[in-house]
Amino acid sequence: MQDFTFYSPTKFAFGRDAETRCGELVKEFGGSRVLIHYGGGSAVRSGLIDRVKKSLDDAGVSYVELGGVHPNPLDEMVYTGIDLCRAENVDFIVAVGGGSTIDSAKAIALGTLYDGDFWDFYSGAAAPSKALPVGTVLTIAAAGSEGSGDSVITKKSTMEKRGTGGECIRPKFSVLNPALTQTLPAYQTACGVTDIMAHVFERYFTNTKNVETTDRLCEAVLTAMKNEAPKVIADPNDYEARANIMWAGMVAHNNIVGVGRDQDWNSHGIEHELSGLYDCAHGAGLAVIMPAWMTYVMKHDVMRFAQVAVRVWGCDMDYANPEATALAGIKAFRTFLRGIGMPINFEELGAKVEDIPALVEKFGIGDGKTGGFVNLDRNDIAAIYKLAAEATL
Amino acid sequence: MQDFTFYSPTKFAFGRDAETRCGELVKEFGGSRVLIHYGGGSAVRSGLIDRVKKSLDDAGVSYVELGGVHPNPLDEMVYTGIDLCRAENVDFIVAVGGGSTIDSAKAIALGTLYDGDFWDFYSGAAAPSKALPVGTVLTIAAAGSEGSGDSVITKKSTMEKRGTGGECIRPKFSVLNPALTQTLPAYQTACGVTDIMAHVFERYFTNTKNVETTDRLCEAVLTAMKNEAPKVIADPNDYEARANIMWAGMVAHNNIVGVGRDQDWNSHGIEHELSGLYDCAHGAGLAVIMPAWMTYVMKHDVMRFAQVAVRVWGCDMDYANPEATALAGIKAFRTFLRGIGMPINFEELGAKVEDIPALVEKFGIGDGKTGGFVNLDRNDIAAIYKLAAEATL
Numbered sequence: 001m002q003d004f005t006f007y008s009p010t011k012f013a014f015g016r017d018a019e020t021r022c023g024e025l026v027k028e029f030g031g032s033r034v035l036i037h038y039g040g041g042s043a044v045r046s047g048l049i050d051r052v053k054k055s056l057d058d059a060g061v062s063y064v065e066l067g068g069v070h071p072n073p074l075d076e077m078v079y080t081g082i083d084l085c086r087a088e089n090v091d092f093i094v095a096v097g098g099g100s101t102i103d104s105a106k107a108i109a110l111g112t113l114y115d116g117d118f119w120d121f122y123s124g125a126a127a128p129s130k131a132l133p134v135g136t137v138l139t140i141a142a143a144g145s146e147g148s149g150d151s152v153i154t155k156k157s158t159m160e161k162r163g164t165g166g167e168c169i170r171p172k173f174s175v176l177n178p179a180l181t182q183t184l185p186a187y188q189t190a191c192g193v194t195d196i197m198a199h200v201f202e203r204y205f206t207n208t209k210n211v212e213t214t215d216r217l218c219e220a221v222l223t224a225m226k227n228e229a230p231k232v233i234a235d236p237n238d239y240e241a242r243a244n245i246m247w248a249g250m251v252a253h254n255n256i257v258g259v260g261r262d263q264d265w266n267s268h269g270i271e272h273e274l275s276g277l278y279d280c281a282h283g284a285g286l287a288v289i290m291p292a293w294m295t296y297v298m299k300h301d302v303m304r305f306a307q308v309a310v311r312v313w314g315c316d317m318d319y320a321n322p323e324a325t326a327l328a329g330i331k332a333f334r335t336f337l338r339g340i341g342m343p344i345n346f347e348e349l350g351a352k353v354e355d356i357p358a359l360v361e362k363f364g365i366g367d368g369k370t371g372g373f374v375n376l377d378r379n380d381i382a383a384i385y386k387l388a389a390e391a392t393l
Numbered sequence: 394m395q396d397f398t399f400y401s402p403t404k405f406a407f408g409r410d411a412e413t414r415c416g417e418l419v420k421e422f423g424g425s426r427v428l429i430h431y432g433g434g435s436a437v438r439s440g441l442i443d444r445v446k447k448s449l450d451d452a453g454v455s456y457v458e459l460g461g462v463h464p465n466p467l468d469e470m471v472y473t474g475i476d477l478c479r480a481e482n483v484d485f486i487v488a489v490g491g492g493s494t495i496d497s498a499k500a501i502a503l504g505t506l507y508d509g510d511f512w513d514f515y516s517g518a519a520a521p522s523k524a525l526p527v528g529t530v531l532t533i534a535a536a537g538s539e540g541s542g543d544s545v546i547t548k549k550s551t552m553e554k555r556g557t558g559g560e561c562i563r564p565k566f567s568v569l570n571p572a573l574t575q576t577l578p579a580y581q582t583a584c585g586v587t588d589i590m591a592h593v594f595e596r597y598f599t600n601t602k603n604v605e606t607t608d609r610l611c612e613a614v615l616t617a618m619k620n621e622a623p624k625v626i627a628d629p630n631d632y633e634a635r636a637n638i639m640w641a642g643m644v645a646h647n648n649i650v651g652v653g654r655d656q657d658w659n660s661h662g663i664e665h666e667l668s669g670l671y672d673c674a675h676g677a678g679l680a681v682i683m684p685a686w687m688t689y690v691m692k693h694d695v696m697r698f699a700q701v702a703v704r705v706w707g708c709d710m711d712y713a714n715p716e717a718t719a720l721a722g723i724k725a726f727r728t729f730l731r732g733i734g735m736p737i738n739f740e741e742l743g744a745k746v747e748d749i750p751a752l753v754e755k756f757g758i759g760d761g762k763t764g765g766f767v768n769l770d771r772n773d774i775a776a777i778y779k780l781a782a783e784a785t786l
Contacts, residue, residue, distance in 0.1 A: 001571075001636040003408025008401060014653065015396025178394075210633035213617040213641045220609035228605055240603035243394040247652065248606045256649060259640065260407065 001211055001260040008254045010147050011173040014247065016239075018177040019137050022052050022094060023059025029133055029172040031092025034063040035085055037105045038096040039071070043139065046183065052096055052137060064088045069097060072275050072282070073104035074156045078118055081108035085132065095136045095171075099143020099152075099195075099282075102136050106151035106169040109134050121164040122153050128166030137175040140184060141246040142192030142283060144199055144253020146174035154276055160362070161276040176250070178242040186233050190340040191283025193229040196249045197222055198286040202265045203258030205297075205304065205373040215307075217257040221248050222312045226336060233340050264373035267293045270384060273359045278351055287342035288349050291334045292388035295327075297374040302326050335393060346389035353389040356382055394604055394653040401647045403540050404566040407640065409632075411570040412530050415445050415487060416452025422526055422565040424485025427456040428478055430498045431489040432464075436532065439576065445489055445530060457481045462490060465668050465675070466497040467549045471511055474501035478525065488529045488564075491585075492536020492545075492675075495529050499544035499562040502527050514557040515546055521559030530568040533577060534639040535585030535676060537592055537646020539567035547669055553755070554669035569643070571635040579626050583733040584676025586622040586638060589645045590615055591679040595658045596651030598690075598697065598766040608700075610650040614641050615705045619729060626733050657766035660686045663777060666752045671744055680735035681742050684727045685781035688720075690767040695719050728786060739782035746782040749775055 011028075013021045026034055034056060036049065043049050044067065056063050066081055084090070085108060095105035109131035111118030120126035136146045145151070149170035152163040181189070204218040224244055231241035251257060270293065271285040298305050306322040309315040309329020313336075318324045334344050343349040360382045369375040376384075404421075406414045419427055427449060429442065436442050437460065449456050459474055477483070478501060488498035502524035504511030513519035529539045538544070542563035545556040574582070597611040617637055624634035644650060663686065664678040691698050699715040702708040702722020706729075711717045727737050736742040753775045762768040769777075 001408075001633060001640075003411070005404065005406055007404040009404075011398065011400040011402075013398055015394075018396070210637065212621055213614070213637040213644070216613035216617045217610060217644070220613035221606070224606040224609045240394060243653070244603065244606040247394075251606070251610070251649065256644065260636070 002208055002262070004259045006255065006259050007167065008147065008256065010171050010254070012147070012176055012250065013173065014176045016177060016179055018175045019048065019051050019180070020055050022135070022137060022175060023055040023057070023061050025135055025173040025175070026056065026061050026092055026094065027059050029092070029135065031133060032061060033089055033091050034061055035081065035088070035090045035093045035108070036063050036065040036096060037069065037081065037093055037101060037108065038065070038067045039069040039098070039101045042183070043096050048137070048139070048180065049096060052094065064090065069101045069104045071100045072154050072161065072279060073100045074154055075119060076156055077104055078107040078111060078153060082111040082118060085112040091132065093132055093134045095134060096139065098138065098140030099145040102134070102143070102145040102171070103151040103153060105134050105136070106131070106145070107153050109169055119155060122162040128164055128168050131168040133172045134169060135173045136171050138246070139180045140188065140192050141181055141242070141249040142195040144196070144249055146171055146176065147250040147254035152272070159276045161272040176246050178239055178246045181242050181246065182237050182239065184236070186236060186341055188281065189232055189236070190229065190342050191281040192249065193225050193245060193340060194283040194287045194337060194342055196245065196252045197225050198267060198290050199252040200257065201290060202268060203261065203263045204308065205264050206261040207373060208261035211261045214257050214259060214261060219308065219311045221252050221257060222308070224248050226312060229340050262372040264371050266371040266374075266376055269363065269370065270381060273362045274349070274351055276362065277355065277359065278349070280349055280351070284343055284349055287337045288345060288351070288388045288391070289384065291330050291337070291344070292384050292391055294330045294333070295387055296380065296384045298323070298326050298330070300374045305329055331393070334391065338393060344393065345391040351389070353386070356385045356389070359385055395601055395655070397652045399648065399652050400560065401540065401649065403564050403647070405540070405569055405643065406566065407569040409570060409572055411568045412441065412444050412573070413448050415528070415530060415568060416448040416450070416454050418528060418566040418568070419449065419454050419485055419487065420452050422485070422528065424526060425454060426482055426484050427454055428474065428481070428483045428486045428501070429456050429458040429489060430462065430474065430486055430494060430501065431458070431460045432462040432491070432494045434460075435576070436489050441530070441532070441573065442489060445487065457483065462494045462497045464493050465547045465554065465672060466493045466500075467547050468512060469549055470497055471500040471504060471546060475504040475511065478505040484525065486525055486527045488527060489532065491531065491533030492538040495527075495536070495538040495564070496544040496546060498527050498529070499524070499538070500546050502562055512548060515555040521557055521561050524561040526565045527562060528566045529564050531639070532573045533581065533585050534574055534635070534642040535588040537589070537642055539564060539569065540643040540647035545665070552669045554665040569639050571632055571639045574635050574639065575630050575632065577629070579629065579734055581674065582625055582629070583622065583735050584674040585642065586618055586733060587676040587680045587730060587735055589638070589642045590618050591660060591683050592645040593650065594683060595661060596654065596656045597701065598657050599654040600766060601654035604654050607650050607652060607654060612701065612704045614645050614650060615701070617641055619705060622733050655765040657764050659764035659767075659769055662756065662763065663774060666755045667742065667744055669755065670748065670752065671742070673742055673744070677736055677742055680730045681738060681744070681781045681784070682777070684723050684730070684737070685777050685784055687723045687726070688780055689773065689777045691716070691719050691723070693767045698722055724786070727784065731786060737786065738784040744782070746779070749778045749782070752778055
């Protein structure tokens with residue numbers, strides 16, 4: 001196990017009607033003038049924004065609002081938000097939505113207190129050190145942004161999708177009410193589950209030895225998702241299954257299951273180019289990319305892939321041929337994804353094989369290499385896109 | 394799943410030499426005048442206290458010290474500490490030791506800012522609301538006190554062992570260096586593992602339905618302990634196994650694996666009377682009590698006991714007779730405990746069957762009932778002590 005620091009000081013209010021605690025939580029963490037940041041009209045139409053406003057009113061906290069965050073959130077909204085926060089002397093941002101809205105809120109929180117262009121944090125030109133405090137009311141279990149110090153934004157002019165991270169943008173509080181996710185279409189729900197599982201897999205595939213405790217915790221989250229996801233696809237109103245998925249989404253990404261080990265994260269990078277170019281859902285892109293990545297890198301550590309095949313997917317261990325077990329695990333993952341309605345290849349995703357050179361170009365590693373589990377160059381990335389393009393069950 | 398709030402804002406510095414970060418961490422959390430609180434002489438003899446002092450010196454933080462905390466920490470030490478903190482204007486307490494030292498530090502932190510008798514918090518006459526900030530340098534993976542808001546103290550005059558809890562006594566930071574535990578005798582190491590597993594079992598046995606995610610996380614910690622504990626018993630210098638156990642000890646008790654469900658905690662209460670009366674190690678007492686409690690309450694939910702037998706202990710499920718599987722799981726737990734050197738009955742622990750009436754009396758529920766999984770009365774408690782007294786493999 002490697003040395004590490006773990007710090008997850010977000011306060012989670014979990015359960016039915018938890019959004020009514022929003023005002024009290026803003027005050028607890030020192031806010032007095034809030035930007036309510038949200039996405040499409042559904043949060044308004046469902047009455048959720050009104051409930052958040054009422055909670056702030058009841059706590060004597062004033063607010064302004066900014067809706068319209070796009071999935072794969074754009075830099076232009078961030079600039080608008082920064083201007084608004086400065087003009088209105090906002091001292092706390094409450095994001096009401098999923099990962100996109102939360103990530104947009106984090107970018108605004110960074111940019112408001114920064115003299116330069118907020119994009120500096122995403123291009124790597126600057127490191128986050130201070131930001132307005134952020135709270136969240138989560139409406140999609142997926143990104144884990146409600147418990148993480150990460151944010152991903154897309155620059156509209158170039159469609160570059162880039163991330164940043166820092167303690168200062170970790171939410172002070174997050175409201176997790178599983179009932180808010182019951183109105184999500186099955187497709188988005190499944191995208192969320194895929195993202196949660198991908199967050200675990202990115203941590204699970206590691207070269208670090210002797211990480212039994214976090215290995216087992218990773219397998220626990222994966223197994224729970226394997227069992228709970230089909231329930232919500234079958235019955236969108238299954239509060240209990242949604243609650244299990246929502247808590248797993250946080251656990252999967254606040255790093256409690258990933259400490260002390262190298263992590264990979266190539267699948268996320270490879271996927272970002274897909275959702276950047278085609279504006280598809282991140283989870284759907286991961287469903288296409290991650291099994292292809294697994295197939296491509298499997299021989300790097302066949303026994304680790306066999307391990308997850310047996311422990312999570314319930315495959316029989318083929319002791320004479322562990323590679324067969326590893327492959328059976330990848331197939332089981334893809335079958336699971338298809339079963340919850342996810343695409344498994346380019347055609348189903350709406351991506352084009354002829355775009356692969358452009359995707360690799362945008363991936364932008366030049367002659368370099370990337371990835372914590374298997375270090376890949378641009379030819380490897382192209383090969384993974386090709387495997388993903390042509391995948392079948 | 395039940396509604397819950399989860400808040401775990403402790404910063405964990407994990408790994409080799411992590412104690413050298415002590416001074417920097419105290420300053421980060423606003424301390425300038427520290428009480429270094431520790432137990433026996435081993436922390437001094439090993440040079441650990443000197444390393445902590447050097448780290449504080451390097452950070453320009455001054456300190457006083459108070460050693461001699463007893464396992465099953467006593468109220469008299471707490472009074473001494475409170476007087477010292479007041480006399481020396483201490484604004485931060487660093488506990489260097491295991492759960493006993495940390496719990497003593499938490500009690501001093503509470504009492505220093507309280508006008509009345511600190512015991513009020515433990516007798517239930519007052520609820521914790523403010524305390525000096527506490528940091529820890531952990532030397533035993535066991536109690537989970539490094540990441541929890543709990544504290545247990547024994548009143549010497551009556552040998553009553555009582556607990557309290559509150560956010561204000563949750564450590565601001567905890568230094569977890571697995572190498573510090575390498576000098577622990579095998580017996581104490583095994584006691585720690587038993588305590589960690591007991592913290593999970595107290596949460597695992599629940600009447601709350603639909604808790605798949607936390608069930609799987611609980612099983613993950615239990616499985617990791619089943620696999621890692623024998624390694625450290627065989628080789629006390631196995632840093633990697635100690636690291637896995639140390640992280641599991643935190644995860645087992647900061648409640649991330651126990652949210653959203655009723656929990657039991659009778660085994661802890663029943664054990665507290667043993668270690669209160671005989672001054673035995675808490676973990677050793679749990680090794681005797683917990684399997685007895687399991688045997689006594691098993692019929693309340695045979696399938697849950699069968700589940701853990703299969704998933705953690707690797708028992709075959711006897712579909713025609715689930716009770717046989719449940720019993721096989723309890724037997725496997727006891728066999729595991731014996732294998733790591735734990736006592737499994739009164740004689741091995743040094744307890745006496747004729748003391749059972751006194752133990753039940755001290756347990757102090759009168760005509761009431763207690764326990765979140767199975768509600769037990771004084772006759773049940775006596776029966777469990779009797780089962781524990783006579784246990785064999």
